[in-house]
Amino acid sequence: MFTLIRLLPRSGHDKDAEILALRHQLTVLQRQTDKPKLTWPDRALLAARLHPFPRVRLRQLHLFASPDTVLHWHRELLRHRHAKASHRKRPGRPRTIRSIRALMLRLARENSSWGYRRIHGELASLGIKPAASTVWNILKEHGIDPAPERDRTTWASLLRSQAQSILAADFFETKTLTERRCTSSQ
Template sequence: MLLRLAYLGVTNALAMLRLLPVSDRAKDVEILALRHQVAVLERQLHGEKVRFDPADRAFLAALLHRLPRDVLRRVRLLVRADTVLRWHPRPARPTARSALTTQTRRAATHGPVHPRPGVAPGPGEQHVGVPKDPRRAARPVHQGRRVDRLGDLARCGDRPGPERTSDTWASFLRSQAEAILAMDFFETVTVTGAHLYVLAAIDHATRRVRVLGATARPTAAWVTQAVRNLAMDLQDAGCRTKYLIRDRDGKYPALVDTILADTGIEAVLSGVRMPRMNSVMERWVQTVRRRSG
């Protein structure tokens, strides 16, 4: 490719030298003749694309990329003007990873970088994010903002501070296990071949399973009564359940969340097609299916 590109550059430079003594009238005639030949070639191609070698692309791009876009659109070419501009190598955009890494390390070791210029910084900190108080500078993590770019810290050789935490779904399940109840439907087949929908709930802390009922047609009235019975059982047992995880199945009527809210239980809906958010219940359902199969 480099050899052909050098050949094209030399031959076209000699052609340019040949055009110096030619009059403008002769050049205009030659341009019109070339445009007409391009039009004839386009008619013969019947809409098929012309394939250019990499060297031809590089030469055309270097020759035409300095023309304004409106002028380039009026030039008669076998390809579109936008295609020629795409052929020209563009300078790489500056990556923000280096700046982000610098800010992450600064925020993790010294304190928060003030996000908006012109806003008065807090006590003991400057606009650049370096606190004046040396005792604050010695702290591994500030209290104001959580640093999420742990990957950048790892690449820089820094370890995350001991006070840096993350409010993830897994940490929520672990910290609130004593107050979480999960509920879900699963389908089973009886010995006679009948299909039944089973509604069950499981306690995250004790793994105690409550089978709320089984029916061939889980109507709204049936589901509402099953959830009402569950709420009464939880109150009688003195359970400290605060959250009930369920999916977005259409079998649950809106009254279910109202019944739970009246007993102080908040319904937490899992994401769409995200069974891992209700993983405890899903594992129990899979166990039941394996043993029953």
């Protein structure tokens, strides 16, 4: 009779949460014969169901764990959740952006006498600041040899590059200075 009178002023949501928590405790106790040993999912479910209740209300419930323990489980549940969400998917530093990698490779291919330090310096002058070791690793990853081994220019490659620069030159004449004749009035 007293239990019925005690339940009347409560909302349906509070009653449902308490009933679910108590039912879960019963299933845990039915699985065990000695002192109840809760698994992590058991603790998580109890903590999630009982967290909305104020501490005073938790003290009134007949739980086999103290309200402080239940709140501790809830804090652990949140800590694990946030730790997992903020955990990096891949260990180590993030990959270099694709466009920067392409620029590094282009600089290495177009300037065969430049080593990774020179490429690193050129990128830094453009405002791109990867580590020099990153430039070295990317060049190595793409099979580009160090600068002294790439710098061996043959006569054929020299003549080919000179021919390309001659063909790229502009053969049209443009006047940049103009003559102005001034007439003076006498």
